[in-house]
Amino acid sequence: MTATAPAPSPSVEALRAAFGTAILSHAVSCGDTIVLVDRHRAHDILAWLKTTPGQEYNYLTDVTAVDYRDPGQPLEVVYQLRSLGRKADLRIKVPLDKTGSLEVDSVFDLWRGADWLEREVFDMFGVTFAGHPDLRRILMWDTYAEGHPLRKDFPLRGNFTRAEQTRQALAANPEANYSIEELSIADAFSELPDDMKRRLAAGQRGELS
Amino acid sequence: MGLTLPADPEMAEIPGVSPNWLTTRLDFLVNWGRANSLWPMPFGTACCAIEFMATAAGRFDISRFGMERMSFSPRQADVLICAGRLPFKLAPIIRRVWDQMPQPKWAISMGACASTGGIFDTYAMVQGIDTIIPVDVYVPGCPPRPEGLMYGIMLLQKKIKSESISDPTLRQEFLANEQGFFLPPEKIDEISEPFGNSVHQTRSA
Numbered sequence: 001m002t003a004t005a006p007a008p009s010p011s012v013e014a015l016r017a018a019f020g021t022a023i024l025s026h027a028v029s030c031g032d033t034i035v036l037v038d039r040h041r042a043h044d045i046l047a048w049l050k051t052t053p054g055q056e057y058n059y060l061t062d063v064t065a066v067d068y069r070d071p072g073q074p075l076e077v078v079y080q081l082r083s084l085g086r087k088a089d090l091r092i093k094v095p096l097d098k099t100g101s102l103e104v105d106s107v108f109d110l111w112r113g114a115d116w117l118e119r120e121v122f123d124m125f126g127v128t129f130a131g132h133p134d135l136r137r138i139l140m141w142d143t144y145a146e147g148h149p150l151r152k153d154f155p156l157r158g159n160f161t162r163a164e165q166t167r168q169a170l171a172a173n174p175e176a177n178y179s180i181e182e183l184s185i186a187d188a189f190s191e192l193p194d195d196m197k198r199r200l201a202a203g204q205r206g207e208l209s
Numbered sequence: 210m211g212l213t214l215p216a217d218p219e220m221a222e223i224p225g226v227s228p229n230w231l232t233t234r235l236d237f238l239v240n241w242g243r244a245n246s247l248w249p250m251p252f253g254t255a256c257c258a259i260e261f262m263a264t265a266a267g268r269f270d271i272s273r274f275g276m277e278r279m280s281f282s283p284r285q286a287d288v289l290i291c292a293g294r295l296p297f298k299l300a301p302i303i304r305r306v307w308d309q310m311p312q313p314k315w316a317i318s319m320g321a322c323a324s325t326g327g328i329f330d331t332y333a334m335v336q337g338i339d340t341i342i343p344v345d346v347y348v349p350g351c352p353p354r355p356e357g358l359m360y361g362i363m364l365l366q367k368k369i370k371s372e373s374i375s376d377p378t379l380r381q382e383f384l385a386n387e388q389g390f391f392l393p394p395e396k397i398d399e400i401s402e403p404f405g406n407s408v409h410q411t412r413s414a
Binding site: 169 | 297298300301302304305330331332333335336340341
């Protein structure tokens, strides 16, 4: 049996035709096609891949990021796409130069499922997603001050001593952003009376009598 | 009282008196009651909780120890069983659960991770729940078998049976200082050895 170089997904040629130099390079690894794209056009490219007939990558499997040990290597934000109808996969990577700002446009407007995935990447890698409606930490607590744990410059045991970590963890308020009341109010927001909506939108909270 | 008379002379019946009466030490009676009706507050976070469930289920059956009533409200619980690793994000929660439990209360640290941090010597993990709450019995294992947990429960019962209600220091609450410790850091370093993967890592640092 002769080994043949696996062919990349036909989406690569279509992308090159549509976006030209914004497509930086592509590779095939373990049968998966990986396309590296320019960070400024990433949102356009992902929107194009979602809506263009013949592509229809309508399911965002995952958003994650990779920080390489070599400090010269850029940090990569990874979008794993799947077309449910065509049963095809495509991986888009957006390299971000670590000397510049780590920022890409949020794809929350394309896939609602990107909400928590982008929050996780923000929490673990410090990548900010422009246009994300609620970009805050999701795994570590809100007042976590040690940095972004999955970055290669983050020490395994954290930046603070165990005593300081314990002190800060005990000082955290677990109900700060996740109280049952706030979550259930958010769920039922559309059914609330108008005056209550106005008060909540203005940041007012009720008083216990 | 539903007691089978023990060989203990302190529990002996007085001859010629109604058999509904017996004399005993108050300590013995109180401790007997406490030790045999421990209501556990299960704090299961990981695979140890699976073993804890097995302990509670039919084959091992901790109702033999009077513990079948899991108390999912800390206000009716006697013993906190932390089954599994404790991330820092859960530290204020287990602290609050412990503070809500009424005296008398005890804690069992089940498994390597709850007792020492185990293999999770990382930024996210509490290195032993004894830095957050006081612990009475440590059950080693990864995870401990139900027999191991039951042995820990029996050790706790033994400990309870040796308590005295005339000694108020047993029920004193030690609140953590602003560092999150119950003892000053020098004291912790003095009584503990370096642990983890680095010789520079001590209990307090």
